[in-house]
Structures are given as structure tokens and as C-alpha cells.
Amino acid sequence: MSARLTVWAPGGFPEVRPGDDLATLVGDVLAADAAASGDAPAEGDVVVVTSKVVSKAEGRVVLAADRERAITDETVRVVATRERPGGLPPLRIVENRLGLVMAAAGVDASNTPEGTVLLLPEDPDASARALRAALRSRFGLDRLGVVLTDTAGRPWRDGLVDIAIGAAGVAVVDDLRGGFDAHGRPISVTVTAVVDEVAAASELVRGKTAGRPVAVVRGVGRFVLAGDGPSGDGPGARTLVRPSADDLFREGSAEAYARGLADAQGLADGAESGRG
Amino acid sequence: MSARLTVWAPGGFPEVRPGDDLATLVGDVLAADAAASGDAPAEGDVVVVTSKVVSKAEGRVVLAADRERAITDETVRVVATRERPGGLPPLRIVENRLGLVMAAAGVDASNTPEGTVLLLPEDPDASARALRAALRSRFGLDRLGVVLTDTAGRPWRDGLVDIAIGAAGVAVVDDLRGGFDAHGRPISVTVTAVVDEVAAASELVRGKTAGRPVAVVRGVGRFVLAGDGPSGDGPGARTLVRPSADDLFREGSAEAYARGLADAQGLADGAESGRG
Numbered sequence: 001m002s003a004r005l006t007v008w009a010p011g012g013f014p015e016v017r018p019g020d021d022l023a024t025l026v027g028d029v030l031a032a033d034a035a036a037s038g039d040a041p042a043e044g045d046v047v048v049v050t051s052k053v054v055s056k057a058e059g060r061v062v063l064a065a066d067r068e069r070a071i072t073d074e075t076v077r078v079v080a081t082r083e084r085p086g087g088l089p090p091l092r093i094v095e096n097r098l099g100l101v102m103a104a105a106g107v108d109a110s111n112t113p114e115g116t117v118l119l120l121p122e123d124p125d126a127s128a129r130a131l132r133a134a135l136r137s138r139f140g141l142d143r144l145g146v147v148l149t150d151t152a153g154r155p156w157r158d159g160l161v162d163i164a165i166g167a168a169g170v171a172v173v174d175d176l177r178g179g180f181d182a183h184g185r186p187i188s189v190t191v192t193a194v195v196d197e198v199a200a201a202s203e204l205v206r207g208k209t210a211g212r213p214v215a216v217v218r219g220v221g222r223f224v225l226a227g228d229g230p231s232g233d234g235p236g237a238r239t240l241v242r243p244s245a246d247d248l249f250r251e252g253s254a255e256a257y258a259r260g261l262a263d264a265q266g267l268a269d270g271a272e273s274g275r276g
Numbered sequence: 277m278s279a280r281l282t283v284w285a286p287g288g289f290p291e292v293r294p295g296d297d298l299a300t301l302v303g304d305v306l307a308a309d310a311a312a313s314g315d316a317p318a319e320g321d322v323v324v325v326t327s328k329v330v331s332k333a334e335g336r337v338v339l340a341a342d343r344e345r346a347i348t349d350e351t352v353r354v355v356a357t358r359e360r361p362g363g364l365p366p367l368r369i370v371e372n373r374l375g376l377v378m379a380a381a382g383v384d385a386s387n388t389p390e391g392t393v394l395l396l397p398e399d400p401d402a403s404a405r406a407l408r409a410a411l412r413s414r415f416g417l418d419r420l421g422v423v424l425t426d427t428a429g430r431p432w433r434d435g436l437v438d439i440a441i442g443a444a445g446v447a448v449v450d451d452l453r454g455g456f457d458a459h460g461r462p463i464s465v466t467v468t469a470v471v472d473e474v475a476a477a478s479e480l481v482r483g484k485t486a487g488r489p490v491a492v493v494r495g496v497g498r499f500v501l502a503g504d505g506p507s508g509d510g511p512g513a514r515t516l517v518r519p520s521a522d523d524l525f526r527e528g529s530a531e532a533y534a535r536g537l538a539d540a541q542g543l544a545d546g547a548e549s550g551r552g
Contacts, residue, residue, distance in 0.1 A: 002284040002313055003481045003488060007495075009279045015458075033278055080524040093524065101432040110466065111458050151466065155431050155525035156377040158518045159449050159469025161476070163433070173435050174484075182387050182487055190386065190427070190484055193435025200437070201477035204496055205279045208450075208466055211458055212279060219283075220480055242434045248356040248369065249431035253527040260536020268544055 005219035009212040018059035023134030044221025046145035048202035060119040074105035080252025099241035124166025125236035132168040145170035162203035164195035167237040281495035285488040294335035299410030320497025322421035324478035336395040350381035356528025375517035400442025401512035408444040421446035438479035440471035443513040
């Protein structure tokens with residue numbers, strides 16, 4: 001018997017404006033799609049929403065002229081920088097308020113009204129929880145997941161992939177530690193980032209230009225949680241952030257190298273002045 | 277109208293042994309599944325296969341006792357290391373022969389016969405091309421893609437995701453540079469790593485323990501190529517590897533820092549000896 005995953009992304013999503021009730025917009029589009037296609041959200045489904053429309057609804061819009069300052073404001077820690085040609089300000093890869101390491105702190109200029117840029121939602125896990133509560137109620141469902149996505153680069157590989165920056169009602173990871181492989185040997189290190197794979201799968205359907213910010217993912221019900229409150233909402237996508245202290249790549253190579261040079265210089269100066 | 281993606285993974289895949297004709301095994305399982313479910317591979321589909329069964333068929337098996345030496349042999353460049361407790365050898369994150377930066381060079385001990393570990397395929401893009409040719413012929417299809425996957429960790433985020441390490445008949449990236457967003461502004465930096473998202477989507481269906489090494493992805497036909505030869509096979513997954521010279525994270529933070537310290541010491545020693 002086949003295992004099966006289905007992802008669909010309804011069209012017809014309206015432009016989102018600050019103050020819009022996103023749960024109502026998402027619910028309306030899903031309901032209209034269900035009326036047309038018969039595919040209503042069901043128990044065990046995950047509703048995936050790009051964080052861009054969450055930011056718009058939450059009014060996380062700033063003037064493009066203030067982009068560099070916005071990046072600075074969103075930055076907790078600069079991880080790496082790269083000079084850019086043509087008088088552009090340097091590319092800054094930073095850890096932002098949400099713990100995410102992203103170029104430009106996740107501040108985004110695509111698909112935003114002219115002259116503006118978008119900040120990431122204030123608290124994407126909280127936004128996901130609110131959306132989950134509203135959609136569970138509207139569609140009369142218990143086991144429903146919500147994932148909020150953003151598009152991110154990564155070291156070592158070209159190209160961007162969508163990741164989960166907010167989650168509610170989903171187990172976030174498939175923790176196989178303690179399980180056994182097909183040869184009966186313990187699986188010791190495989191912890192799959194399920195919500196990141198859900199985000200990636202949904203991007204293949206939503207795309208970047210087609211005005212489809214919402215997708216429904218069916219077939220991952222084993223990761224979808226029931227009930228409300230903390231046990232139903234689950235751990236949230238923030239738990240996927242690796243603490244920088246545990247991260248072998250917490251700092252860009254050039255930055256770390258320069259810090260090593262500078263520290264050696266400081267030690268040498270200290271020794272000099274100690275000698276003097 | 278909804279955009280739609282469907283992924284399915286037939287069960288019943290046999291254990292793969294060195295020398296097995298993988299294209300026949302994959303074709304047999306897809307044909308049996310089609311007979312049972314009616315879902316035969318069709319124009320525009322992508323067949324995703326975990327590289328693990330490719331390695332097994334290609335005989336890329338070594339004794340577990342030789343694991344550390346195998347990692348060394350697969351290593352082109354050590355990127356970062358971390359000590360491990362309990363007398364275990366250090367974790368080595370390295371760039372391997374394929375350009376992939378991976379823990380243990382991608383040498384894998386899960387789902388392998390007792391006492392053995394698996395190396396990655398010799399040339400996953402070539403393996404994908406061979407599989408594509410065989411499956412196009414068997415199913416009488418023109419536009420068919422093949423993606424070979426592996427499971428990888430990443431900086432900054434916990435949990436593993438599947439990525440594409442081999443590809444044939446797929447455009448690899450969705451290059452939106454030159455396109456326009458919904459506000460008519462040029463999209464300047466969005467290059468989506470389509471095959472990595474296909475790999476991630478397939479993992480949600482294949483899983484790690486269920487004996488489903490093959491999945492079919494339907495709904496990404498706009499990225500699937502027609503014909504044989506280089507234009508039909510496309511660029512291959514190797515093109516997603518970012519050259520280390522362009523990579524801001526080409527070296528672990530601790531390693532880069534230590535190199536800075538050492539270089540400063542070398543400079544100081546040079547200055548000393550120059551002075552003397």
C-alpha cells in the first residue's frame with residue numbers, strides 16, 4: 001500500500017492589509033475552495049501560510065528608506081557580513097529576535113507595496129496558535145496543524161528553501177531516537193525537522209509569484225496534535241532554533257578568523273604592557 | 277483553482293544487495309503499485325529515490341570497523357570537528373568528494389546490514405541519469421525526472437531534512453531572477469532550490485524506517501525536462517553545491533578562530549625573526 005501526501009494551494013487570495021483579520025481571510029479562501037473542489041480541511045491536515053501575509057495583517061510594514069535601520073533593530077547578533085558592489089550597503093547575515101539566522105534579519109522587500117519592506121511577525125508561534133484556534137473553530141476540527149513559513153538561504157548550498165518559522169498543533173520533529181531501523185538497530189541520531197519539510201513541500205505548490213500564500217498539507221496526520229492549550233499547540237517552531245552556543249557555525253569564517261587575529265594581537269599587547 | 281502536489285511511496289520494496297539492477301527493482305515496484313492503485317508514473321512526474329539503496333546496489337559498502345578510515349577517504353576538506361564523549365572518535369563535518377558538506381562525509385550506518393556502513397554513491401548525478409533513462413524507457417515517458425536524496429543536518433537549526441544529492445531531468449532551481457513579483461517589481465534574489473524541496477516533500481512520505489525508499493512526486497512538471505542527452509538530463513544536483521571560496525561559512529567558527537590566532541602567532545614570530 002502506498003503512503004501518500006497531498007498539498008494544495010487555493011487561488012483567489014486577496015491582498016492583505018494591516019489590521020485585516022487573517023484567520024477570516026484564510027478561512028474564507030479555504031471554504032470557497034472546498035465549495036468548488038470538495039477538498040475541505042479535515043482532521044490531521046496542516047494549513048501552511050507564508051509569514052509574509054501574517055506580517056502584512058499584523059502591520060509589520062516599514063518604509064523601504066528605513067530598511068537598514070529595520071535590519072539593525074531586528075538584529076540580536078551579527079553572524080557574518082559581505083560587501084556588495086555598486087554602493088549597496090553590506091549584506092548582513094544576523095541572528096534576529098526570533099533566533100533565526102537570516103540574511104537581512106528576514107526583512108523582506110518582495111511582494112510588498114511599493115516603497116515598503118516587511119518585518120517578520122512579532123511572534124510567529126503565537127500567530128500560528130491564534131490561527132489554529134480560529135480555523136479549528138471555523139471548520140469544527142480537533143486535530144489541525146498550522147505552519148508559518150519563510151524563505152531562507154543556507155550555508156554550503158545555493159538556492160533558497162522554505163522553512164517553518166511558526167508552528168502550532170504539529171509535533172515539529174519526528175524524533176526517531178529510541179526507534180529501530182529495518183535491521184533492528186537503534187536509530188541514534190535521526191531527528192527529522194518535519195515542519196521544515198512541510199514548509200518546503202508547500203512552497204512547491206504556493207510558489208513565489210502566484211498569489212497563493214496558503215496551502216493545505218494532507219498526509220502528515222501522525223505529526224498533528226489534538227486539543228487546545230499547550231499540549232494541543234505543541235512546542236512551536238522556535239524549538240528548532242539551535243542555540244548559538246551549541247552551533248559550530250555560530251560565526252562567519254572570516255569574522256571568526258579576524259577575531260582570532262585580534263585576540264592574539266590583544267594577548268601580545270597585554271604581554272608587551274606586562275613586560276613594560 | 278487550486279495548485280496541487282501529490283507524493284506517494286509504494287511499499288513492498290525488497291532489500292537491495294550489491295550488484296542488484298536498481299532500475300529494474302524501482303520499475304517493478306512502481307509497476308506493481310500502478311497495477312494495484314492505478315497510479316502509474318506519468319509525464320512530468322519525478323521519481324525520488326533515497327541514495328541509500330543506490331549505494332547498496334552499487335556495492336558502496338564497507339566494514340563498520342573501517343568507518344573512520346572511510347570518512348577520511350571520502351573527505352576533501354575538514355570543515356569543523358567536535359569532540360564526543362564516551363571515547364567516541366570526534367564528529368567530523370567535512371566537504372566530501374561530491375562537494376557536499378556533511379557530518380561523517382555522508383558515511384551512514386543506519387539501515388545497513390550489521391557490521392557495515394554505506395558510502396554515498398560514486399557519482400549520484402550519473403546514477404540519476406542512468407535511472408532516468410531506464411525508467412523513461414520502461415514506462416514509455418518523455419518528461420520524467422529522477423532525484424536521489426540524502427539526509428543532512430544544517431547550521432543554525434536542529435533536526436535533519438532530506439536534500440537532493442543527484443538529479444536528472446529536473447531543472448534543479450526555479451530561477452525567478454528576471455521575474456516580477458505581484459506588485460510588478462523585479463524579483464532579484466529568489467532562486468528556489470526546487471530539487472531540495474522535492475527531496476524534503478518525499479521524505480515526509482518515505483520516512484526513515486518504513487522500507488519505502490522510492491516516491492513519486494506529481495505536480496512539479498513545470499520543472500521536469502524532456503528528451504535525452506544533456507538538455508534532457510539537465511544540470512544535475514551537483515550544481516547546487518556552493519563553491520567553498522564563495523561560502524561565508526566555509527570553515528567552522530572555532531577552526532577559523534584558531535587559524536586567526538595561529539596566523540597572528542606566525543606573523544609575530546616572523547616579525548621577531550626579522551628583527552633578530
